[in-house]
Amino acid sequence: MSSDHTHETDAPPLTETIAPGTASDPSVSGTERATITVDGTDVTVESGSTLLDAVEAADTDDTVPALCHYDREDEIGPRSECRTCMVETDANGVVPACSHPAEDGATVRTAADPAAEARDVNLDLVLSDHNLRCTTCGKNGRCELQDAAIEQDVDEPRYGVLDDRDAYEPLDDTSSFIQIDRNKCILCNRCVEACNDVQVEGVLRVEGSGQDTRIGFQSDVETMEDSACVSCGHCATVCPTGSLVEKGIEDATTIPLPGFTQKNSVGKSHERHGKSKGPMTPKKRVDSPATEDSPADDPDDADGGEWP
Numbered sequence: 110m111s112s113d114h115t116h117e118t119d120a121p122p123l124t125e126t127i128a129p130g131t132a133s134d135p136s137v138s139g140t141e142r143a144t145i146t147v148d149g150t151d152v153t154v155e156s157g158s159t160l161l162d163a164v165e166a167a168d169t170d171d172t173v174p175a176l177c178h179y180d181r182e183d184e185i186g187p188r189s190e191c192r193t194c195m196v197e198t199d200a201n202g203v204v205p206a207c208s209h210p211a212e213d214g215a216t217v218r219t220a221a222d223p224a225a226e227a228r229d230v231n232l233d234l235v236l237s238d239h240n241l242r243c244t245t246c247g248k249n250g251r252c253e254l255q256d257a258a259i260e261q262d263v264d265e266p267r268y269g270v271l272d273d274r275d276a277y278e279p280l281d282d283t284s285s286f287i288q289i290d291r292n293k294c295i296l297c298n299r300c301v302e303a304c305n306d307v308q309v310e311g312v313l314r315v316e317g318s319g320q321d322t323r324i325g326f327q328s329d330v331e332t333m334e335d336s337a338c339v340s341c342g343h344c345a346t347v348c349p350t351g352s353l354v355e356k357g358i359e360d361a362t363t364i365p366l367p368g369f370t371q372k373n374s375v376g377k378s379h380e381r382h383g384k385s386k387g388p389m390t391p392k393k394r395v396d397s398p399a400t401e402d403s404p405a406d407d408p409d410d411a412d413g414g415e416w417p
């Protein structure tokens with residue numbers, strides 16, 4: 110065997126040290142199956158699992174929300190942004206369950222006072238950046254923030270809600286496919302990761318700082334219509350709140366009060382100026398043959414083509 114050949118076969122694959130996820134994700138890397146005691150129940154989880162996986166496997170009585178974490182189909186996060194998933198461990202005290210590796214022999218208490226209090230405070234902080242106009246929200250009844258608030262018995266968030274403090278941001282109604290209501294955004298970053306790392310479209314970003322932090326567009330434009338969005342809808346799929354909602358269902362679960370909608374409850378909104386594209390997914394867009402009344406490829410067609 111030549112030394113060249115030996116060198117080739119010994120070389121590790123280039124991807125060996127590149128873990129899935131984004132550069133800013135905390136590393137989650139258990140090496141073996143691990144048995145964790147969660148609230149007195151032993152559960153065994155696969156290597157690479159987190160304490161959140163162990164808590165879910167144990168199916169504890171205590172609910173541990175995980176608002177910035179998304180593990181359906183595409184793994185998004187852990188981001189460790191919201192800290193609504195805090196649990197108490199013997200070895201490390203109170204830690205975010207979504208990003209803490211499940212180490213063999215660890216003991217977790219979800220109901221321990223410091224952990225429960227940390228989850229409550231952090232959930233109240235998240236709520237303080239949110240308008241709680243659930244009755245006019247298209248995600249009413251299928252919103253992860255609403256679920257978490259109900260499960261954690263939040264009566265009144267201790268830091269108030271957005272209505273108490275700030276002027277509303279205009280609702281961005283310019284895209285034919287996605288509506289953005291930043292007044293409901295909890296800055297969990299799921300949409301940014303879905304757009305940049307899963308769809309690889311690079312449209313969204315987090316911009317600004319402090320109270321002015323918001324979801325914006327990498328191309329420095331102000332509205333979805335002017336962005337490079339291809340209307341794949343992934344951001345709306347992963348958004349835990351009513352901040353990013355697919356058009357057509359943005360009012361779907363609004364309590365039907367005559368004349369009272371998500372749009373007019375917010376006040377101002379950016380309206381489209383007619384250049385918006387329809388969804389890129391062929392299944393979601395039915396191109397009609399051109400007729401005098403409805404030219405199929407009219408760039409000024411404000412509805413972006415006919416949709417089923």
Ligand code: SF4
Binds near residue numbers: 311313341344
């Ligand atoms: S719909 Fe647009 S903004 Fe949302 S993930 Fe797709 S390309 Fe990105």
Ligand code: SF4
Binds near residue numbers: 295300324348
């Ligand atoms: S728009 Fe939705 S997914 Fe994006 S950061 Fe805000 S709450 Fe999270």
Ligand code: FES
Binds near residue numbers: 190191205206208
């Ligand atoms: S889900 Fe753990 S920090 Fe947000």
